[in-house]
Amino acid sequence: MPDQATVSRNWRILKILVMTVVFGTTALGLLSFVPGVWIFDQFSQFRLIYPLILAICVLILGVLRAFRLLALSLILLIVSTIPVAAMFLPSRGSTADLSARPKEISISVLNFNSEFQHNDNYKSFEDIVRTREPDVVAIVEINKKWVDALAGTMKPYPFRKFVNEGAGLALFSKYPIVKDCIASFGKSHHPRMFAELKVKDRIINVIIAHPTTPKSLSGFEERNSEIDLLADEIGAISGPKIFIGDLNCGPWSSKFQKLLKAGLKDTQQGFGPQPSWPARNGRVSKFLPIPPLIPIDHVLVSWEFSVDSRRAGPAIGSDHLPVFVKLRLHE
DSSP states (O other): OOOHHHHHHHHHHHHHHHHHHHHHHHHHHHHTTSTTOHHHHHHHHTTTHHHHHHHHHHHHHHHTTOHHHHHHHHHHHHHHHHHHHGGGSOOTTOHHHHTTOSOEEEEEEEEEEOOTTTOOOHHHHHHHHHHHOOSEEEEESOOHHHHHHTTTTTTTOOEEEEEOSTTOEEEEESSOEEEEEEEEETTTTEEEEEEEEEETTEEEEEEEOOOOOOSSHHHHHHHHHHHHHHHHHHHTOOSOEEEEEEOSOOTTSHHHHHHHTTTEEETTTTTOOOOOBSOOTTSSBTTBOOOOOBOOEEEEEETTEEEEEEEEOOOOSSSSOOEEEEEEEEO
8 A cells, every 4th residue: 555655746746747738738729829820720720629628627636635726727727718608609790689670581501511532321411401491501522423312302402503623512592593603712723602692682692612621731821822812702792691611710710710800700609619520420430439529610691690590410421510500681
């Protein structure tokens, strides 16, 4: 049986290890606010994880009765939680602000990255479309095999546009597409889509894009240039706008803020962060589910819209969760 000195030394070592994790996690969270640096931008994607790690450390320090260290760690936990908690606050121009306006148009949007390379679970996606009956469906990473497989389910969407280039994009709409434009960008020349939908007597601009994955410095720079271009193009469009896609960018990235400055708001605001990636069972191990950790599948809207509801999920074979949003357009 270890003597008192050994036990005391072991407790001290454990406290040092816990505080190393606390300060390391806090440092990663703070560095994630530094803009324009690839590795720091990567840190920003995992902001939901930092409060969880710090909360575990606080619990351990409570068990160890290290109350001074616990108090310090609790302060750092609160600081780390603020950017996440802020997403639960209602956005300016919320539904409550606009509910008294007499004229409005309801429109629902389903955003999904099918990950066709590894996913042929068409039925689960079809079930979501039939159950939720979205007015507009946008799919990125889609190929002709997926489009053909969905032919029966998508009959209620007579207006559609499919781009079979790169990872592929598709727009399915219950409303007429009166104008559309496809442009390529980035070194990979993958597509982005602009469409005008006629909804009752209004024209709604829908933009769909899938910027490059920032898994390397070159990918980070390419993604940033693509988001800069999208922000400039979206900012130049007049009228109501809905921007949909897998942006490979979390809401805490400095580049995401560039999109908000283009006159858009995040539909997550007021509902809290809704992580959508990764979310595929069996990717690492057959029996090991991978929980979504990062909100990278987005629906951003201009300020003419209020957001009635937003939901990410369920997992349906892809490593991305579908995102379903109900909107109201006010005059």
